[in-house]
Amino acid sequence: MQNEITTELIRLMAQQLRGLEVSEERAAQLAKEVARVNDAARSAAADNGFNDEPSRYAVMLAALKS
Amino acid sequence: MSASDLLNLSLCEVADAIRRKKVSSLEVTRACVARARAVQPSINCFIALEEDDALKAARAADRAIKVGAKLGPLHGVPLAHKDMFYRAGRVTTGGSKILRDYRPTTTATVAERLDAAGAIWLGNLNMAELAANPTGHNEHWGHCRNPWNTDHITGGSSSGSGAAVAARACYGSLGSDTGGSVRLPAAANGVVGLKPTYGRVSRYSVLPRVWSLDTVGPLARTVRDCARITRVIAGADERDSTASNEPVPNYERLLDGRIKGVRVGVPQNHFYDEISDDARRRMDDSIAVLAKLGARIVRVKLPDLEHLYHLTNAIGQVESATIYAKWMRERPQDFSLVVRTRTEAGYFVPAVSYVEALNARPRIAAEFVRAVFDKIDVLHTPVMTMSVPTLAETEPGGTGEVMSMLARITRNTRPINFLGLPALAVPAGFSESALPVSFQLVGRPFAEDLLFKVGDAYQRETTWHTQVPPLQCTEAVSSRRATAAPA
Numbered sequence: 001m002q003n004e005i006t007t008e009l010i011r012l013m014a015q016q017l018r019g020l021e022v023s024e025e026r027a028a029q030l031a032k033e034v035a036r037v038n039d040a041a042r043s044a045a046a047d048n049g050f051n052d053e054p055s056r057y058a059v060m061l062a063a064l065k066s
Numbered sequence: 067m068s069a070s071d072l073l074n075l076s077l078c079e080v081a082d083a084i085r086r087k088k089v090s091s092l093e094v095t096r097a098c099v100a101r102a103r104a105v106q107p108s109i110n111c112f113i114a115l116e117e118d119d120a121l122k123a124a125r126a127a128d129r130a131i132k133v134g135a136k137l138g139p140l141h142g143v144p145l146a147h148k149d150m151f152y153r154a155g156r157v158t159t160g161g162s163k164i165l166r167d168y169r170p171t172t173t174a175t176v177a178e179r180l181d182a183a184g185a186i187w188l189g190n191l192n193m194a195e196l197a198a199n200p201t202g203h204n205e206h207w208g209h210c211r212n213p214w215n216t217d218h219i220t221g222g223s224s225s226g227s228g229a230a231v232a233a234r235a236c237y238g239s240l241g242s243d244t245g246g247s248v249r250l251p252a253a254a255n256g257v258v259g260l261k262p263t264y265g266r267v268s269r270y271s272v273l274p275r276v277w278s279l280d281t282v283g284p285l286a287r288t289v290r291d292c293a294r295i296t297r298v299i300a301g302a303d304e305r306d307s308t309a310s311n312e313p314v315p316n317y318e319r320l321l322d323g324r325i326k327g328v329r330v331g332v333p334q335n336h337f338y339d340e341i342s343d344d345a346r347r348r349m350d351d352s353i354a355v356l357a358k359l360g361a362r363i364v365r366v367k368l369p370d371l372e373h374l375y376h377l378t379n380a381i382g383q384v385e386s387a388t389i390y391a392k393w394m395r396e397r398p399q400d401f402s403l404v405v406r407t408r409t410e411a412g413y414f415v416p417a418v419s420y421v422e423a424l425n426a427r428p429r430i431a432a433e434f435v436r437a438v439f440d441k442i443d444v445l446h447t448p449v450m451t452m453s454v455p456t457l458a459e460t461e462p463g464g465t466g467e468v469m470s471m472l473a474r475i476t477r478n479t480r481p482i483n484f485l486g487l488p489a490l491a492v493p494a495g496f497s498e499s500a501l502p503v504s505f506q507l508v509g510r511p512f513a514e515d516l517l518f519k520v521g522d523a524y525q526r527e528t529t530w531h532t533q534v535p536p537l538q539c540t541e542a543v544s545s546r547r548a549t550a551a552p553a
Contacts, residue, residue, distance in 0.1 A: 010414055018413050019395070034414045037383065040376030041415075044430065045422035052425050058265055060428035061486050061511040062312060064435045 005035040069097040074534065077143060077237035077291035078318075084142040087131060091142025095124035095186055098144040102188065102235040105537055109211040109220075111229040113149045113159055115189040120144060123186045130184075139294055141184030146236040148224045149190035150197060150273035151177050151282075160273045161193035161223075163206040163400045164393055174271035175306065176240060176282055176299045183298040188236050191226025197242055197275040198386070198405045199223060200250050200475045201460045205402050209457055212254060213535035214501050218454045221254035221475075223247040223275075227285045228255035232535055238286035238295055244275045245378065246449075246479025248283045249491040249506055253449035256493045256502030256533065258521065259285040260292045261479075263511045264486035265310035267296075268303035274389055276382045277308075278424065279483045287531050289492065289521035293317035296514060315515050321522040326360030328520060331442030336371045337478050341451040348503040349448050352494040355527050356446070356520065364442050369434050374481040375473070377430075380415055380423035381484075387412025404462050408472075431485045435510055444520055445508040447478055453497040482508055490517040493530040502530075 010027040014020040022030065072094055075083065083089045099117050106112055127142035149159050152170035159165050180187070192210040194202060202210040202225030210225035212218040213233040220229045224241025228251025231239050241248040243261035252259025260283040267282040274280060284295035297317050303309040332353060338346070357363050387409050393400070394409060401409070438445060452474070460471055482489045489508045497503050507517045525531055 005414075013414050020410075020413070022410075030411055030414060033379075033411050037376050037380045037411070037415055038419045040373045041380045041419035041422040041426075043373065044377055044426035047429065048422065048425050049429075052429065054421065054424040054427065056428040057424075057431070057486070058308065058310065060432055061263060061265065062310065064432060064439075064510055065312070065512040066439075066510050066516075 005031045005038065007031050010034065069100065072097045073101055073234040076288045077286050078288070078294055080237055081140060081143050084127070084131070085137055091124040091127040091186065092121065094142065095120050095144045095188070098188055098236055101233070102146075102230070105213065105233045105235055108216055108537055109213050109229045109233060110208045111192050111210055111226040111233065111235060112146070113161070113190045113192050113207055113226070114157070116187060120186050120188045127184060127186065138182060138184035139298060140180065142186060143184070143237050144186040144188040145180065145238045145240075146188040146191050146230055147240040148193045148227050148242060150193060150242060151240060152271040152273070153177050158190070158273065159207070160197070161195045161204055161207055164397060170271065172271045175268040175303045176272065179299050180240075191230055191239060193225055194223035194247075195402050195405050196390070197223040197244060197247055197273065198408055200246055200472055202251065203404070203457065203461065211457070212454060212501070213537045214256065215499070217456050217458070218501060219254060219457055219460055221250035221454070224251045224285065228252055228257060228259070231255070231257045231285050231287060233537055234534065238284055238291055240282060240295075240299070241285050242272065242275065243281045243283055243483065244279045245382065245483050246476045248285060249449050249479050249489060250475065252285050252491040253504035254454045254502060256504070256530065256535075257285050257287050258289050258292050258493065258531065259283060259491045260296060260514065260517070261482065261489045262296065262300065262514055263310070263488045265308050266312070266488070266512065266514065267300050268306040268309040270303055270306040270309070276385045278381050278385060279378065281483070289490070289518050289525050290318060290321055292490070293321065293518040293522070310512075312512050317515050317518050320515050320519055323523045323526050325356065325520050325523045328361045328444065328516070329364050329442040330356050330361045330520070331364050331366040331438065331445045333445065333447055334365050334367045336368060337447035339451065339477070341448060342453055342497070344453065344497045345448055345451055345503050348495040349446075349505060352505050352524065353446060355524055359523050359527065361520070366438060366442055366445070369437050371481040374430070374484045375477070377423045377426065378480050378484040379411075380420055383408070383412035384415050384420040385412070427484065434485055435487075439510045443509070444513070444516060447506055447508065449478060449491050449504045449506045450475065451478065453499050454501040478506070487511060488514045488517055490521050492521045492524060495530055
């Protein structure tokens, strides 16, 4: 289930964190896009292990070759 | 040999002809320069044609042959590259307005390796602004146009690479692939393109788009040509910590046309969603060719790829927002709508979500490889599921439209970048509208050798790669900067 990210949150983050002005319409589009991305990351993270770390990626690629 | 005959040779054929003194590098380079000038007004594939330097280098290459010098595998062969590979002191625009006068102080490892192999640098090719869109539109340097039909897109972001190679303006080209940017223009222009395994080729001094996803790969007219370029550019690089130490095989030596028993997987999900009838027919035809050669065709159900699309966005949006942060703050008007749109979402993705996506990557790649490549050796899929669209159909009209249009075009390429796997785009015929259709072969990490072997076997049985675009040529005005300065 996708968590809602509000237009207001996007506009506040834009102003307060980045000093950017974002229109209401664009903020609504961004809210949807960020919600999809954020949800996918959270969902994937549910299966991440405590000892996992991003730097394992290169090692994993080498280990997966035939 | 006529100029036209020369230009229709493959990269390996022309390299062999130069080495055997059947033709000089100067003749070949002159033919490419003339062809580049002739096609430029129609397809706008060059940002900078370096005619004087290329002819000088060609003369030097011919002198080296005369004195019996040791010759590299690309000796005297004119290549041109996406305008994003740094050479110290030379302008590298990245297809952008922001970098129109940018002169890096370092030289890309891939540029050094091409030079050491004897290649001639013919010029810098058009590309999507900052390698950030898959259509080939570029409002700063002019849109690159498809040589098969100039109303249609080239695909991107290595738009000029696909167009120039197809139009016979050079024998091969380097592009970059972060979400499909080698494979899409290769497919749309009917040439071969390799997205290598992440880390197979150094990214040192290559314009960054997304550090964790960027790969550098060749486009050329044959699989063998791509194999030769890959061997030259691949391998460890102490200046790029992500460059792999895996040994680089002599890929060409493995190309014997024999693929009997190779298990070719055809996906039952994701890659054929919403495919057009003629693209499906070309896929079926190409699978039949591989089956005739003795490959075992295996239908495979793949793990869900939909969520990989969004995970790729989590990584891509945050990293590109970081890379462009200063310019987004100070010069937002100098970005196109597409780049601004794709970049700004990155500011709102939580840092923890970004790292979660990165952290899930090794596990998801392992799960995918074990689930798929324990059953098959290579995966065969369409690169695009629709006929190559027109420039007008893909012109971004609003920010929301941009994302959905890009999503459709990159649906089959982007998940492969998240997984880090190698993928080879191979021409497989033409759509009803006479535009190229291609399949991609995807393999295990570092299985470029097998992809080349299967792709080469296919090209020995087919002639799609020998077709020449019916481009009307006009002579362009000679100039180093082949197009007008950006607005």
